[in-house]
Each structure stands twice: as structure tokens, then as C-alpha cells.
Amino acid sequence: EAQVTQNPRYLITVTGKKLTVTCSQNMNHEYMSWYRQDPGLGLRQIYYSMNVEVTDKGDVPEGYKVSRKEKRNFPLILESPSPNQTSLYFCASSSGTGELFFGEGSRLTVL
């Protein structure tokens, strides 16, 4: 089954404790992206990647890092999480010109 898988789905952590949200897709998509979704602000892009070893900043990259060492994986790293990073995070992938396929989302709370 074609899918985008994110982990963890739910996480409560404390300020400053490094965490990684993993994302994996099995559709051989070149394009992958991370979004955060907050009430009243909609989906905002954090980082995206056009292909392996190619990443670029989206609209809200501050406080986040990503890597794309393999085509299927695109982890989101929060080196020192802060409460303003409490949000619902979505990973997505596409073939480039096609539709975006979303993961189920990761709800992160930073205390």
C-alpha cells in the first residue's frame, strides 16, 4: 500500500530535549516536505527536499533541521525544542508535479 509513515504520532517532551520525527515513503517520490499546522494559521511549510541531498527552507524553518540521505526518508529534527514548536506536524511526498500525499500527522507538545 502506498503510504507516508511518520513516527511518533504523539509526543510530549520538555524544552531543550532534542527530538526527531521520522518520515518514510514507499512511493519512490523525489519530493518530500514537512509542514506544521496551527489553529488559524493553516499549513505552513518548514522544509522541503527536491531529491537526495537537496533540501531547502520553507516559510517557517527556524528551530528545525532536516536531512535527506536516502530517497525514502526525510526526518525532521528539533535540536532544542521550545513551547512555540507545539504543533501538529505533517510529512508529505509527491512525484514533483503530482499531488502531495500526507502522512497521518505527529502531534507534538513541548512543555
Added chain:
Amino acid sequence: GQNIDQPTEMTATEGAIVQINCTYQTSGFNGLFWYQQHAGEAPTFLSYNVLDGLEEKGRFSSFLSRSKGYSYLLLKELQMKDSASYLCAVRDKSTGYALNFGKGTSLLVTP
């Protein structure tokens, strides 16, 4: 950058027709997408327009006018399960084919 506007909320009656409008401004338009998102779930793809005109897909249709920077999503024969948020998204060549989303329109279908 882009500016994507859509109404925040709409209410319609079961069995009726509703039109959700979206206006956008972008420098490198490369397609407009509509997604549906139920509360707490991932967005799911509804439709895609890259040329002017109407695309029909069952109870859902989407229209695009590139010269006016305007699209709408038309939902016919509304059902209670259509209560969801509807997201307009524009792909922009100038930002690496990133998909930028409007803030979404929350549709409530009433009996």
C-alpha cells in the same frame, strides 16, 4: 511569496450545493490543488487544475481562471460527512514546486 485567500467558515444544508472560493497571487503558477481535511486527520487530495476551466469528479468540481487568480470548489448533493476543512493550495515554480496552502475553509453541513 504568495497570498492565498479563502473564506474562514461556511455553513450549508444537507443535499444542497456549496461553492468555496479561493483567490491567489503567485509569480510562477504551476497548478492549483484542493484538499479535504477532517478534524485531526491528514489532508486528502480532491482535485487539481493547471489549465483554465472546470474539472469534474463525481460530486466535486473545481474551476480555475489563471488570468483572474481565482478558483472555486463546488460540492453538490452535500452529505453530513462533507463537514470538514477545505484547503486551497498553489504550486509555484519559483519556490521549487512547493505547495503553499491557504488557511482553509471550515464547512459545516447541517441537517
